[in-house]
Every structure is written in structure tokens, then in C-alpha cells.
Amino acid sequence: MMDGFNLDTPLACEGIIGDGCGGGRVFSINDEKLKVYDPQTKESVTLLDDIKGAKSIAKTGCIVTIKCEGKEIKFDLSALKKV
16 A cells, blocks of 8 residues: 555556656546556646546556456556557
């Protein structure tokens, strides 16, 4: 658990420092939104809205992958948009 985030849920993951964009930050799906939390600044930012039926989230490099019912969403952190 990091600053109140339960990382044992499939709807949250932590960016690994040195693994591209967002290292050390927590990415989560809350209220159908992809959010990122920076534990150093204590700020949270919404990156993407309208995520329906999210089942899991994972981050590799600069890509956050969200598995939903029937589809997969990829969000590029370097471009700040879906790919």
C-alpha cells in the first residue's frame, strides 16, 4: 500500500522507476477514469475518461494497458493519448 493506494487490486499499478514514463507514480481506474497519483507532490491527475467495464491495468514503459469487458485500451504516457 502506498499513501492509501491498495496496489493488490487489478485496477491499480505502480510505475517502475527507470521503466520509461511515470516511474514511481500510481496508476489506477476510479469512477471510470484513468488517474495517476504522484506520491512526491501528493497530486492526482485524470488522464482518460469514460473507461467502461475495466478489469485490470498494467504499465510497461510509457504504455498503460487497460483490459475492459470486450476490449483493450492502450494509453501512451509520452503522447498523453490513446493509441
